[in-house]
Amino acid sequence: MTVSKNPVSGNTAMLILKLLSEKDMYGYEMIDTLSKRSNNVFELKVGTLYPLLHSLVKGGYLKGYDKEVNGKLRKYYQITPNGRKYLDRMIEEWNTYASAVGMMIGGVNFES
Amino acid sequence: MTVSKNPVSGNTAMLILKLLSEKDMYGYEMIDTLSKRSNNVFELKVGTLYPLLHSLVKGGYLKGYDKEVNGKLRKYYQITPNGRKYLDRMIEEWNTYASAVGMMIGGVNFES
DNA sequence: TATATTACATCGACAGCCGATATATGTCAA
DNA sequence: TTGACATATATCGGCTGTCGATGTAATATA
Numbered sequence: 001m002t003v004s005k006n007p008v009s010g011n012t013a014m015l016i017l018k019l020l021s022e023k024d025m026y027g028y029e030m031i032d033t034l035s036k037r038s039n040n041v042f043e044l045k046v047g048t049l050y051p052l053l054h055s056l057v058k059g060g061y062l063k064g065y066d067k068e069v070n071g072k073l074r075k076y077y078q079i080t081p082n083g084r085k086y087l088d089r090m091i092e093e094w095n096t097y098a099s100a101v102g103m104m105i106g107g108v109n110f111e112s
Numbered sequence: 113m114t115v116s117k118n119p120v121s122g123n124t125a126m127l128i129l130k131l132l133s134e135k136d137m138y139g140y141e142m143i144d145t146l147s148k149r150s151n152n153v154f155e156l157k158v159g160t161l162y163p164l165l166h167s168l169v170k171g172g173y174l175k176g177y178d179k180e181v182n183g184k185l186r187k188y189y190q191i192t193p194n195g196r197k198y199l200d201r202m203i204e205e206w207n208t209y210a211s212a213v214g215m216m217i218g219g220v221n222f223e224s
Numbered sequence: 225t226a227t228a229t230t231a232c233a234t235c236g237a238c239a240g241c242c243g244a245t246a247t248a249t250g251t252c253a254a
Numbered sequence: 255t256t257g258a259c260a261t262a263t264a265t266c267g268g269c270t271g272t273c274g275a276t277g278t279a280a281t282a283t284a
Contacts, residue, residue: 010240011213018217028262034216041212047242050264072249075263091217098210100153101123104146105130105203122271140231159273162233184280187232 012044012052014090017061020079021087026067027053027075053077061086124156125164126202129173132191133199138179139165139187165189173198 019030027049034042056062061083067076079087131142139161146154168174173195179188191199 012240015213015216026262027264037216038212041208042216045242046263047244047265048240052240054264070250072262094213094217096153098213100150101127101206101210104127104149104154105206124271138231139233157273158232159234159275160271164271166233182281184231 011094012048013056013061014087014094015042015044016049016052016056017079017083017087017090020062020077021084024076024078026077056083123206124160125168125173126199126206127154127156128161128164128168129191129195129199129202132174132189133196136188136190138189168195 015034016030019025019033025033027046031044031046031049034044053062053064057064057077061080063078063080064075065078066073068074127146128142131137131145137145139158143156143158143161146156165174165176169176169189173192175190175192176187177190178185180186
């Protein structure tokens with residue numbers, strides 16, 4: 001029941017993959033969606049996002065492609081099968097970690 | 113409803129302060145306690161702990177003192193009133209953050 | 225006596241994240 | 255129409271958190 005590293009830094013990748021597991025998106029769309037869905041808790045910065053997207057592509061978790069929208073090229077990203085596996089693993093680790101923190105600080109224990 | 117930074121890296125400080133809010137401890141004791149209480153999820157390393165303790169002392173959140181145990185000097189740490197305030201703030205932010213992650217990944221939403 | 229364990233400590237390196245900066249296009253109001 | 259703002263992608267330098275490696279010293283154990 002050990003988690004690989006600190007599953008909290010490195011957490012942003014999980015959120016991005018989760019978004020893309022639902023539908024393809026481009027960068028700015030991810031920032032907006034993340035912000036809205038989380039009630040402005042997540043304020044992902046472009047300086048964080050773009051390097052992260054590139055590294056996820058390099059790792060084989062995402063695939064990027066260009067799409068013309070309103071006569072403008074946008075870079076869309078699509079999750080790969082490996083990306084889905086990776087996402088599942090990250091979510092598992094997050095649950096383990098968050099549950100342990102909950103135990104420590106006496107919060108709600110939301111896992112058996 | 114915005115959290116200061118990423119409340120996950122920097123999370124270790126919260127766990128340490130939480131331990132010390134219950135009783136004074138020395139370094140190794142914190143590592144052991146953290147490990148046992150979390151079912152080995154947290155494996156805090158000394159290379160992480162000692163610099164962290166020093167910075168918490170410098171920040172006024174902890175006070176250190178020497179105590180002789182079995183004829184040996186140990187460095188015990190005690191949380192300060194400021195440390196308790198800081199801890200409360202960190203726990204609040206953690207709950208906000210963890211709840212938002214839960215919302216994102218479709219986990220359990222344990223906050224209103 | 226040699227090895228392991230406890231205990232504290234520091235250093236260099238790496239990774240994640242962000243602010244600043246750059247570039248290009250589109251929109252909207254003065 | 256010009257300047258300001260928003261959208262969109264991108265990179266770079268720096269900061270912080272974390273860890274592995276290493277060092278030291280005392281005690282316990284085999």
